[in-house]
Amino acid sequence: YECGAIDLVRHICGSVLILMKFSIKSDEILVHIELIGLFVLLGPSPCGADGHDPMFVVVEASSIQSLSVSGSISTIIGPSPEILKPVAIDVFSSEGRMYWSDVRLGTISTSYINGTANKTIVQKLSVPDGLAVDWLGRLVYFTDTGLNVIGVTNLEGTYTMILLVDNLDEPRAIALDPVGGYMYWTDWGAFPKIEKAYMSGRRRETLIDTGVLWPNGLALDLIRRRLYWADALTDKIETSLLDGSARRSILQKSLTDIHPFGIAVIDSELYWSNWKGNGIHKTSIDSGATTLFATLTGRPFGIVGYKSSRQAGTNACSRDNGGCEQLCLAEPSSALCACSFGVLQEDYKTCKVPGQYFLVTDNSSIRGLSVVEGETMATNAIQPIPTSHKAEAVQFDSKTGRVFYTNVVNNTIIQVDKDGSEKIVLTNLSDIEGIGFDWTANNLYFVDSGYDVIGVTAVDRPLRKDMITSGLDEPRSIVLDPVEGMMYWTDWGLVPKIEGAYMSGASRRTVLDRGLGWPNGITLDRETKTLYWADAKLDRIGTCKTDGTACSILLYSTSDLHPFGVAFFGSYLVWTDWRLSTIVLFNIHVSNYTAMKVQFPALAKPSGIVLRDSLPKDGNCSVNNGNCAQLCLPVPSGRRCACDSSHSGDCLPEFLSSASASAIEVREGRRAVLPCVVADEASSGLPLVRVEWLKNSQTILSTTRKFLENGTFPYVINAVAQADGGRYTCRVTNSYGAVTTSLSLVVRLDSWFVTTKAATTATQHAGKATSMGTLASQDRGQTDSQSVTGTSSTSMSDVSTPTTSTVKQPNGSNDTKTGNSSGLMIGLLVVGCLIATLLVIIGTTIWCKRWRRKTGASERHSSGGADHEGFSNPTYPLGEGVSSPPSKFEGNVYSESDQGPLYAEIESIPKPTVDLNRFRRSEYENTDFLKSVGTGNIDHGYEQPRQKSCYVEMKL
Numbered sequence: 001y002e003c004g005a006i007d008l009v010r011h012i013c014g015s016v017l018i019l020m021k022f023s024i025k026s027d028e029i030l031v032h033i034e035l036i037g038l039f040v041l042l043g044p045s046p047c048g049a050d051g052h053d054p055m056f057v058v059v060e061a062s063s064i065q066s067l068s069v070s071g072s073i074s075t076i077i078g079p080s081p082e083i084l085k086p087v088a089i090d091v092f093s094s095e096g097r098m099y100w101s102d103v104r105l106g107t108i109s110t111s112y113i114n115g116t117a118n119k120t121i122v123q124k125l126s127v128p129d130g131l132a133v134d135w136l137g138r139l140v141y142f143t144d145t146g147l148n149v150i151g152v153t154n155l156e157g158t159y160t161m162i163l164l165v166d167n168l169d170e171p172r173a174i175a176l177d178p179v180g181g182y183m184y185w186t187d188w189g190a191f192p193k194i195e196k197a198y199m200s201g202r203r204r205e206t207l208i209d210t211g212v213l214w215p216n217g218l219a220l221d222l223i224r225r226r227l228y229w230a231d232a233l234t235d236k237i238e239t240s241l242l243d244g245s246a247r248r249s250i251l252q253k254s255l256t257d258i259h260p261f262g263i264a265v266i267d268s269e270l271y272w273s274n275w276k277g278n279g280i281h282k283t284s285i286d287s288g289a290t291t292l293f294a295t296l297t298g299r300p301f302g303i304v305g306y307k308s309s310r311q312a313g314t315n316a317c318s319r320d321n322g323g324c325e326q327l328c329l330a331e332p333s334s335a336l337c338a339c340s341f342g343v344l345q346e347d348y349k350t351c352k353v354p355g356q357y358f359l360v361t362d363n364s365s366i367r368g369l370s371v372v373e374g375e376t377m378a379t380n381a382i383q384p385i386p387t388s389h390k391a392e393a394v395q396f397d398s399k400t401g402r403v404f405y406t407n408v409v410n411n412t413i414i415q416v417d418k419d420g421s422e423k424i425v426l427t428n429l430s431d432i433e434g435i436g437f438d439w440t441a442n443n444l445y446f447v448d449s450g451y452d453v454i455g456v457t458a459v460d461r462p463l464r465k466d467m468i469t470s471g472l473d474e475p476r477s478i479v480l481d482p483v484e485g486m487m488y489w490t491d492w493g494l495v496p497k498i499e500g501a502y503m504s505g506a507s508r509r510t511v512l513d514r515g516l517g518w519p520n521g522i523t524l525d526r527e528t529k530t531l532y533w534a535d536a537k538l539d540r541i542g543t544c545k546t547d548g549t550a551c552s553i554l555l556y557s558t559s560d561l562h563p564f565g566v567a568f569f570g571s572y573l574v575w576t577d578w579r580l581s582t583i584v585l586f587n588i589h590v591s592n593y594t595a596m597k598v599q600f601p602a603l604a605k606p607s608g609i610v611l612r613d614s615l616p617k618d619g620n621c622s623v624n625n626g627n628c629a630q631l632c633l634p635v636p637s638g639r640r641c642a643c644d645s646s647h648s649g650d651c652l653p654e655f656l657s658s659a660s661a662s663a664i665e666v667r668e669g670r671r672a673v674l675p676c677v678v679a680d681e682a683s684s685g686l687p688l689v690r691v692e693w694l695k696n697s698q699t700i701l702s703t704t705r706k707f708l709e710n711g712t713f714p715y716v717i718n719a720v721a722q723a724d725g726g727r728y729t730c731r732v733t734n735s736y737g738a739v740t741t742s743l744s745l746v747v748r749l750d751s752w753f754v755t756t757k758a759a760t761t762a763t764q765h766a767g768k769a770t771s772m773g774t775l776a777s778q779d780r781g782q783t784d785s786q787s788v789t790g791t792s793s794t795s796m797s798d799v800s801t802p803t804t805s806t807v808k809q810p811n812g813s814n815d816t817k818t819g820n821s822s823g824l825m826i827g828l829l830v831v832g833c834l835i836a837t838l839l840v841i842i843g844t845t846i847w848c849k850r851w852r853r854k855t856g857a858s859e860r861h862s863s864g865g866a867d868h869e870g871f872s873n874p875t876y877p878l879g880e881g882v883s884s885p886p887s888k889f890e891g892n893v894y895s896e897s898d899q900g901p902l903y904a905e906i907e908s909i910p911k912p913t914v915d916l917n918r919f920r921r922s923e924y925e926n927t928d929f930l931k932s933v934g935t936g937n938i939d940h941g942y943e944q945p946r947q948k949s950c951y952v953e954m955k956l
Helices: 762-779 820-855
Strands: 008-013 016-025 030-040 056-060 063-067 073-077 086-092 097-102 107-112 119-122 130-134 139-144 149-154 160-164 171-177 182-187 193-198 205-208 215-221 226-231 236-241 248-251 260-266 269-274 279-284 290-295 300-305 327-331 334-338 357-361 365-371 378-380 391-396 403-407 412-416 422-426 432-438 443-448 453-458 464-468 475-481 486-491 497-502 509-512 519-525 530-535 540-545 552-555 563-569 572-577 582-587 609-612 631-635 638-642 663-667 672-674 688-695 698-704 715-717 726-734 737-748 888-895 902-909 916-921 927-931 950-955
Touching (some): 097 130, 139 171, 149 327, 171 215, 193 215, 215 260, 215 269, 226 260, 236 260, 269 300, 365 582, 422 443, 486 519, 519 572, 572 609, 663 672
Parallel strands (some): 086 300, 130 171, 260 300
Antiparallel strands (some): 056 063, 056 300, 097 107, 107 119, 139 149, 193 205, 215 226, 236 248, 260 269, 357 365, 357 609, 432 443, 486 497, 497 509, 519 530, 563 572, 572 582, 688 726, 726 737, 888 902, 916 927, 916 950
């Protein structure tokens, strides 16, 4: 070993891992070897096909080949869809893995050295020409000639960031010194050179900038501390010390027919790929003697030597990733933590996504750029979001983290969730241009310049409404102010203009229609009510108040200005620029301010841009969707409910005709259900607000709801009485108006009644029945589930009462058969008898109450009489399920003390099942149900203080 001493060597071969500890004394020929461990590898073997470490790995055309010490060649990975044009390659010896770049796929991939476990770790690069492995920090550094950047990624590709972007023209090869903390690269742009910097990207300096034209391959000899490079234009290989001094030539074109590309250094030999003859050559570093090492069938590109001793040492990142959460970037004698996405926190180790950053679209991705006010260096706020097609306009949902963009290839609006999955929000568009997100209602507003339409679609439901369909020529971009209920858009048709309207589409007005060319991107300072727009024809930036006043030009056209999208950020106006291929900051509060180009990797036609706010304000649609069932559209000082464009009518509620009826006939004592069925919300989405039931034009029930459960809201009467008959109306009201449906309830009297105990007079029967019917009617509460038991409510004609007959006289008057005076006397006599009878009944009842209270009598009787409190012998309608009337039916209610409890006593012959007993206290509006099943005498305790009057109703 050249290093003189080494503590731990790990040798990998076949499926066996051997750990050995070496003790070497250089002044003596003594080597002590201690076997530490022997392990069997369960995974695939990283060794070559012949069981020995391949000394070299070389990229050939569309494959990767291995070269043994003897020069024998074997294919590791052949041509496939996963490898089209590999160029650069490097090896991580201790992991047994190789990494390569593919300039046609724009990817960086990895596999074991035997070609197994192939996977791509970085995508969406442009032309990744150079690549090198940091074996201490476990990173891969790369150059991108298409984007003109130098970047870094971890071995899994989960953290990727750009280190250098400024003053790079055509960066090509890259080499690392992880122990020293430096990186070296070649640049063969307009000013060819070889540079170096800390591996963090700091302290950049030029080493060689003369006598080089196309510096291509690059390799380091860390033993001799030298740098080697190949020039693809001068066709020679040179070397210098790592600081650029002691430069000398090793091989020149005049000496042999060469065109070198890749370089690798092993011990004192230089191995390089030659496009002339497709050979791999070996050159002595000391003498310059060159021999042909191997010949490939295709053109060779990158080459790397595979030797474990080349990847030894330690640095600040080699243990525990230097304490960094994401990336640890080596520097001389130290390290710097960096964030692939997010910003570095005060501990300089952890990363956090900033509260504000810009989302920017380019041809193949959406980038989140974090910009500090006053600084020109942008960082990735989030991981770049790959897009399935070219993205143009972009919007962000701060609450859920969702990103929306317009796909201008398929003319769709796409949603990207936090996990990177995509779904289509809206299709059937012609030429989708701008979009705006209403965070208060979760709606997307869109501009379609093909159909000349401005519309809105719900994000989470398939609802769409085209609001403005006339007077548009080439609408382009749109910006929203959901809190104020306003929207503004640009139109670069024959008469270019900027317009505004309520977000419902109403109150449309022109903001500006002069001095415009192709007004494109537009943004709004919501605090000052100021609009800013980019003009893609006149290449300038303008501004106006939202009411059309105070219009001016902020920035006139320059040779390198071509703005597209525009956003507002603090004191700065920020726009995407197609000529500069980046974003530009402009301070609107400083006169004669020079626009600043943000240092960030070149973007391929950056288009849409939006500022991601962390805590947007709520609006009139923020709570419960503004009580709208479908679309809630903010307007100044309120909101407007709207329905999907496919909905017929003007969004009023609709009743189902199949559930309607003009009249319902119900027998007295039966249950009545009056239907009110509205079109199901799930299919129609009607914004129901208030439901009312009216009887004879008087409101008897009213409720306010967002939706009706299952679309139904019936009015139920559990036991119908004659007084319930009449005309009923169901009225449903929403923000658009009200609709009604009506029907009549006809109560039919039962023809079969059960009469008990004939000894009681007809007058008493009639009076008792009528009074109970009145109590039941008064006590019936107006609830949405009414219950009326089957109490008899018979009229006086239902019992035997004295009547007089009348005859129609020829003159049209009615006369009695007896004289007027005798008729009057008979009438007075009858009234007197009735009053006397009533007084006797009242007196007897009072005496019975006092007697029972005094004596505490507990005898219970099975027949009704004057000494029983309550009632006896009323008539009852035949109950449901009764096949024949009982011959005897009696009931009493009484109490044994002043404080109760109350008891009910019933008896019937034959003995049927009693379905329901109900007590009602007439002085209070409450009802208690006592359910029981049995025959004969049934007692119930009613644990409430005794009231002045009460009764029991029984239904068979």
